[in-house]
Amino acid sequence: MNNTDCNVLLVDDHAVVRAGYRHLLETQGGFSQVREAENAQEAFAACQKELPVLIICDISMPEPVGLSLIQRVLGRWPDVKFLMFTMHNSIELARACMDAGAKGYVTKSSRPEVLLRAIGEVLAGRTFISADLSRLMALSRLRDNRGGLGELSSREFEVLCLLVAGQSAEQIGELLFLSAKTIHNIHYQIKKKLQVSNDIELTKLAIGWGLTSPSITQ
Numbered sequence: 001m002n003n004t005d006c007n008v009l010l011v012d013d014h015a016v017v018r019a020g021y022r023h024l025l026e027t028q029g030g031f032s033q034v035r036e037a038e039n040a041q042e043a044f045a046a047c048q049k050e051l052p053v054l055i056i057c058d059i060s061m062p063e064p065v066g067l068s069l070i071q072r073v074l075g076r077w078p079d080v081k082f083l084m085f086t087m088h089n090s091i092e093l094a095r096a097c098m099d100a101g102a103k104g105y106v107t108k109s110s111r112p113e114v115l116l117r118a119i120g121e122v123l124a125g126r127t128f129i130s131a132d133l134s135r136l137m138a139l140s141r142l143r144d145n146r147g148g149l150g151e152l153s154s155r156e157f158e159v160l161c162l163l164v165a166g167q168s169a170e171q172i173g174e175l176l177f178l179s180a181k182t183i184h185n186i187h188y189q190i191k192k193k194l195q196v197s198n199d200i201e202l203t204k205l206a207i208g209w210g211l212t213s214p215s216i217t218q
Helices: 015-028 040-049 065-077 091-099 111-123 129-144 156-164 169-176 181-196 199-208
Strands: 007-013 033-037 054-057 081-086 102-105
Touching: 007 015, 007 040, 015 033, 015 111, 033 040, 040 054, 040 065, 054 065, 054 102, 065 081, 065 091, 081 091, 081 111, 091 102, 091 129, 102 111, 102 129, 156 169, 156 181, 156 199, 169 181, 181 199
Parallel strands: 007 033, 007 054, 054 081, 081 102
Antiparallel strands: none
């Protein structure tokens, strides 16, 4: 499905925020069918009138909150895709939304291109969690696993996430304001701590831990 044919519903209680999202989707995302809803009631009514393919939703709207909207909509229209776009940098909220059926969770501190990438991933049937939260969630899951990612420092974990996302040492260095040589050294320490001999083994571990997906690494 082309973006121009994709019906998107934006749900947020701030009109200025909705206008910003809409402008981004129309001018940079190529979407031409973008509708808006101020709250969950309006969103559900909009679904009854014309079912969207994707709902981009804040979680902290007035009653009922976004989490309830996910459950209500998917209970009736299970094929609708939800992408949460919220100010809440909360592992617990992200997990709750994903458990309820959302396919993506992006914090509003993310750059516009991250939101657009998340939309593409969700529309393609994959899940997406913004990097700030995915790192926290992975560390939370594995902080007691002394033989796994728990051995890595926060900097090493950050570099690992960027490496398995396909970034080069030079690109990572620019992002983290470090030299490429330093990134290569960190890369070596990561493999040593995780007891892998090459990047293929490293990527397999990352996929198993949910830090990336096979589609991204291909």
